[in-house]
Amino acid sequence: MIQERITDRLAIEGGDKAVTKQFPWPIYDEREVEAVADIIRNGKWGNPDCLGEVEAFEQAFAAYCGTRYAVSCVNGSVSLRLALIACGVRPGDEVIVPPYTFIATASTVIEANCVPVFADIEPDTYNLDPEAVERAITPRTRAIIPVHFAGQACRMDAILDLARRYNLRVIEDAAHGHGAEYRGRKLGAIGDAGSFSFQSSKNLTGGEGGMVVTNDPDLYRLMHSLRNVGRLEGGQWYDHFNPGCNYRLTPMQAVLLSEQLKRLDEQTHRRNENGLYLNELLAGIEGITPLTRGHGETVHCYHLYIFRYDASAFGGLSKTRFVELLAAEGVPCFRGYPHPLYRQPLFQNRNWMCYAIPEMVDYTEVYCPVAEKACRDEAVWILQHAMLGTRTDMEAFAEAIRKIQRAVRR
Ligand SMILES: *Cc1c(COP(=O)(O)O)cnc(C)c1O
Numbered sequence: 301m302i303q304e305r306i307t308d309r310l311a312i313e314g315g316d317k318a319v320t321k322q323f324p325w326p327i328y329d330e331r332e333v334e335a336v337a338d339i340i341r342n343g344k345w346g347n348p349d350c351l352g353e354v355e356a357f358e359q360a361f362a363a364y365c366g367t368r369y370a371v372s373c374v375n376g377s378v379s380l381r382l383a384l385i386a387c388g389v390r391p392g393d394e395v396i397v398p399p400y401t402f403i404a405t406a407s408t409v410i411e412a413n414c415v416p417v418f419a420d421i422e423p424d425t426y427n428l429d430p431e432a433v434e435r436a437i438t439p440r441t442r443a444i445i446p447v448h449f450a451g452q453a454c455r456m457d458a459i460l461d462l463a464r465r466y467n468l469r470v471i472e473d474a475a476h477g478h479g480a481e482y483r484g485r486k487l488g489a490i491g492d493a494g495s496f497s498f499q500s501s502k503n504l505t506g507g508e509g510g511m512v513v514t515n516d517p518d519l520y521r522l523m524h525s526l527r528n529v530g531r532l533e534g535g536q537w538y539d540h541f542n543p544g545c546n547y548r549l550t551p552m553q554a555v556l557l558s559e560q561l562k563r564l565d566e567q568t569h570r571r572n573e574n575g576l577y578l579n580e581l582l583a584g585i586e587g588i589t590p591l592t593r594g595h596g597e598t599v600h601c602y603h604l605y606i607f608r609y610d611a612s613a614f615g616g617l618s619k620t621r622f623v624e625l626l627a628a629e630g631v632p633c634f635r636g637y638p639h640p641l642y643r644q645p646l647f648q649n650r651n652w653m654c655y656a657i658p659e660m661v662d663y664t665e666v667y668c669p670v671a672e673k674a675c676r677d678e679a680v681w682i683l684q685h686a687m688l689g690t691r692t693d694m695e696a697f698a699e700a701i702r703k704i705q706r707a708v709r710r
Pocket of ligand 1: 375376377378401402404405447473475476496497498499509510
């Protein structure tokens with residue numbers, strides 16, 4: 301009994317960690333180093349001398365996603381902005397977004413002089429609920445931005461059906477979704493346009509970077525131009541046709557990303573397998589409910605592995621404290637967003653820069669119960685690089701949770 305208590309002492313109280321392994325990210329070797337060094341040595345560090353490397357990455361990424369086109373840019377916020385503007389949104393148009401996502405999904409809507417309208421998420425997937433989307437549609441709605449949250453596909457059949465019936469554009473925010481699939485199609489390749497981020501935490505990274513993929517030649521031409529200061533593809537350097545900006549990726553980022561892309565399939569497969577295994581392992585723990593799979597996602601890339609935490613099975617321990625204990629045990633985890641997006645000061649204390657949002661829109665009245673509960677009580681994230689571990693690591697994550705449960709029950 302005494303022996304068991306010693307080995308069971310929580311790491312936060314000075315006991316041994318349940319997980320001692322480190323999970324490195326990013327993952328690279330000499331191939332990445334050489335690719336970047338080659339650019340440094342050849343001295344062609346920027347446009348217009350070096351289009352080849354950037355175009356090669358765009359072509360490789362489009363081929364990977366199965367789309368006709370890909371337009372790279374500086375990050376996954378600008379990629380959303382390019383897609384929105386190219387889709388033809390006008391000042392005051394409404395764009396439906398989920399409240400459980402990174403701020404960029406909604407703030408780029410404001411940057412495009414449109415009005416973000418929040419529709420709640422589903423309790424079992426944390427993805428946009430198509431029924432809530434339909435209730436949020438008005439005559440001013442122009443677009444929907446489904447976020448494939450954590451790398452799990454949204455219910456795209458239902459969302460595309462709404463888009464057809466109400467004549468809306470669909471921009472997939474696939475910042476979490478590199479390599480994941482919905483009914484055999486890559487995320488990002490399903491709606492009018494799909495937006496990706498290559499920021500350092502994402503499943504495919506070049507430090508920073510972004511991409512929009514599409515099959516629509518008109519969207520492609522316009523996004524290409526907006527990304528390149530309004531120039532036309534193949535046009536003259538000092539001829540400008542659209543109110544764009546310099547949002548270009550650099551060749552150093554492009555070659556780094558091209559090397560990283562070669563690793564993506566194997567990594568995605570590993571995260572998906574580990575996620576399925578962890579689902580099995582956690583199913584047996586009272587008070588822990590992994591998000592549900594089975595709404596059409598054929599490959600989940602687990603940018604985040606999310607489970608729902610029920611404090612009542614852990615002696616009332618708050619989610620925040622539980623996550624502290626779990627992190628101390630060596631599981632790379634996080635409590636997630638503290639609030640649904642509409643609670644951010646950007647929306648609650650709207651300032652003069654949000655002039656495109658009509659006075660009558662009052663975000664203090666927005667309340668999405670599922671997102672509220674996810675933020676406050678339920679959602680626990682295990683980070684993607686930890687999902688690149690082994691099956692034994694997944695067993696250790698489950699054991700860390702059981703260890704905390706035993707401790708709070710003693
Ligand atoms: C990271 C992220 C973005 C924005 O990407 P950046 O490259 O950081 O600008 C957009 N949407 C979601 C859901 C994200 O997680």
